Structure formats: structure tokens, C-alpha cells
Amino acid sequence: MSIAGITPILFIILLIPVLIGIYVYRDARRRKLNAPLWTLVAALAPSFIGFIIYLLVRSGSPDLCCPNCHQPVQPRYMVCPRCGAKLHLACPACAQPVEPDWIACPRCAAELPEQQSDVTPPVRRKDKELGRILIAVILVPALMIVFILTRTMFDPGSSSFSSYTESEYFAQQESESIAIKVQEWMAEFSPSSGQAYALRYDYRSGDHNEYFYLICIPGAGEQHLAEFGQSAGLLRPTLSLNLTNTGGSSMFYAVTSTAKKPPRLKLSLDGKRIPCQTTVVDYNPTLHYIVPNYSDAVLQEEAAEIFLPERITVSKIVRNHNTAAVAVSEEEMFRLLSSLDSAPYLDIEHTIYPQPDGSGGYDFKDGFDIIIEYRVHSEYVLHNDMIHCLVLEQNGAYYIIDSYRPDDGRFIRQTTGEFYDMLQHLFEE
């Protein structure tokens, strides 16, 4: 599994021990401590434990310098070896170190003067780097938390909604098997329970997630929608549906939601929250279509059967107008869909588009006509808006003309010779 998506965050997390390691190495060298060992301890121990230990231990080896010439000195030095400045109080008779509140030298018994004004004790080096490290170690996790909260709380995704009466739903449901399953689901309803029922189908394709809900509140009549919306939540978004009870037969509500995680259903009837029993199913119970993207799909060679969860398939490949179609295997179908979806759209200025001055344009003489149809569960269903692609070769380059999913006016994609050869190979067979 690739970790490319979280690389920047991992980089920032790893940056903290690196910064600490550099600081500790330089500081430990100045204090004549075992720099490599302390660097490893401080950088590798989790939660700054090693760093805290180092800060406690290093207190025994102060980083001192002469206040006069600012050269490093040891705590035991009586005078600075470079400039000769007097660093500690000393007995005037035997030159041994003494404390300021002593009145006599403990070694030679000489009387000590009350004040020695020529002493300038060594000063500690100002540690500005430690302040910066502290700011970094507090800011990085704080910013991470803000980023995560922003990601979870301010990315509610999007949703679409439609409603049908029971008769409308079953009239428009093209799949008989799904209609039967929905009827079986309805048979389990308990109108007196005062709860809602929902079927949920999860469609995932790479980073793209779609959730299809079919919701019904039995015994609550043909409810009119008062309010509908999807809002962000701390862990997952919330899908709110506020309805008013008007009596009569029940209705179906179909919701398609795009979000990173399945939204939580929050249903209210006449302003009162009602519980909802959600069942996750392996078919799309709504009348909303799934438009999949095969560009990131991976063919698993070891799989005994190629699983095409996206419920879309190539139904026909026609060499040219009115020529016979060829049958394609599931593997070929997969490669075709993957090539189609990964082909980039060409900008409108490209010469393959007809230009206002009459130049450019394409000529479909000897290409391939690809018809793609939806598959609902196990059945193939043709729709008027099915995908129809023309694949052609022009001046040594290969193009796909895709009229179904035009992208900002761009409807021509650039494809590869391999894709064209694959289509030719299918016809040769």
C-alpha cells in the first residue's frame, strides 16, 4: 500500500527528532558529553523522553564561558586560561577556592577579606536554539490536530436527494432482482415500531467513495421533505433528513452521498428524532446511477474471476459503422475501461478540436465505436445516456471522443497506440 498520501505529514513528524538530534549532538559536544549516544537517546526515545533525560543530565556539565573574552571555560577553572580574568573567589594566601560566606580559608586558616570585587564568575551560554526546538515540538502536534480537525469537521462531502412513491420506485427500478430484494426488505418492516429503515450500498473506487441510501419510514404516510443536508462531524459527516408526516402510504427517499466515511443518518419526523435501522447491502438499491472510474483500478492476476464491482461494462465494440460487434472477455473489458478512464482530456486549443477559423477537427473514418452500458447487479441495462466513445487514429496520434462525460467543454482524450492496437487485435481474433 502506498503511503504517498500521508508523506508530508510523516515528513513533518520525522522532522522533530531530526531537529532534536542536531541540537543534542551540538550541545553534548560543547559540554564534552558522549554526543552520538545522547543524540540517539534524545532522537529515538518516543514522546521526548530521551530529550528530557538529556536536559536533566546535562545540568551536571554546565556550558560556561568567560564573561570577559567569551571563550569556553570549565567550572573548576579559577581564572580564564585565555584572558586571565578571575572566575572564582580564592584564598589570597593559598589560592584555593572559597565560598563568599566564609570568613577563613579551611586549608591555610588565613582570614578572608569581606569582599573580592575583582571576581567575575563564568556565565552560561545563552541557549536560543532550545527555545526554537520547544516552539517546534509544541507547534507541530498542535498544527497536526488543527489539520485533522479541519479535515474531519470542514469536509462534509456532498449529497443528492430524490423521493419516490412505492409505485414510482418499482416502476423505475430496472433490475428485477433488486426490486425483489427491496420487497423482501419491506416485508421486515414493523410500522408500529416508529422507526425508519435504510439500505446502504458502499461504492469505493480508489479515494472516491459514494454511499447510496434508500430510506423508508413505514406507516408515516407520504412525508414531505422539510429539510435535507449533509454536515461535517468530528469522526464522520451527518446526513440529516427532516420530514413532516402527512398520512397515506410510505415513500422512498434515495440519497447519494460522497464523503470519506459513511455518513451518520439523522432522521426527524415532525421535528422529533426517530431511530433508523440501517442494513448494508451489496447492491445499489437507489435509482441513482454509479459512474465509476477505472483509471486507478488494478487487475489482480491471481484472482480466479475478475471482479468488476463498478457495475459497468463494455457491451459492444464495433469496428466501424454497421460492422459486427466483437465479444470481449472480462479481462479485456477491464483493460479497455482502465485505458478509457486514464486517458487525459485534451485542451480545447488542441488541433483535434474544430477551430473557429475552420482549421483542426477530426475525421472518423476507420476507427472503433465503443458502447459501454451499465450493469445493475447481475443484469445488463441499456440507458439512453450510456457511454459512447469513438476511438480513432489521426496523423499518427490516437484519440478518444467521449461525448458522455465532457469535461469543461473538453470531450476529446489522448490515448496510446497500445490501446488502439488492443482494439485491432480484438477484431483480428
Next chain:
Amino acid sequence: MKQGLDFEQLTPPVLSEEKLQEKLVQRTVRRVTVLLAAAGVLLEAALIAFGITFAGQYPFLPAACLLHAVLSAAGSSVIAVIFTQKGGNSI
């Protein structure tokens, strides 16, 4: 802590610049330690939130982050015990 000093009964402590600097270092170390401990807790919280957020795309992340948190908590406990037993009050 009693802030006043009875100058008639007690002799005030003799202070030198060295002693004051030592006191300053002790306070700085204490302050930095508290800040680092807080930063460590914050980092663990951020890592756990990070693991949960990306659990969908990277199933190993929550387990890795949890392991990190457990190791950190265990390590911190050991350090706290050693620190207290080895005269942590003097810092």
C-alpha cells in the same frame, strides 16, 4: 511557603552570582521539562487522531500509532519512577 525572613533571629543567606545562576538553570530545566511533557502528550494525541483519520486508506496506521502511544506511556512511567527515586526533587 513563608516569604518573610526574621532578620533579628536568622542570618540571611549569602548569595553569589553563581548560586543565582544555578537557581535560574534549575527553574529553566523544570519549565522546559513540563513543556516537553505537555508537547509529548500533544504529539501522542495528534498521532492517535492522525491514525484514526487515515484508518480507511491506511489500515496499519491506527495500530502503529497506538503502539507508539503505549510505548511512550510505558517509557514515561519508567522515567518518572527513576527520576523520583534518584533525587528528582533536587532538580
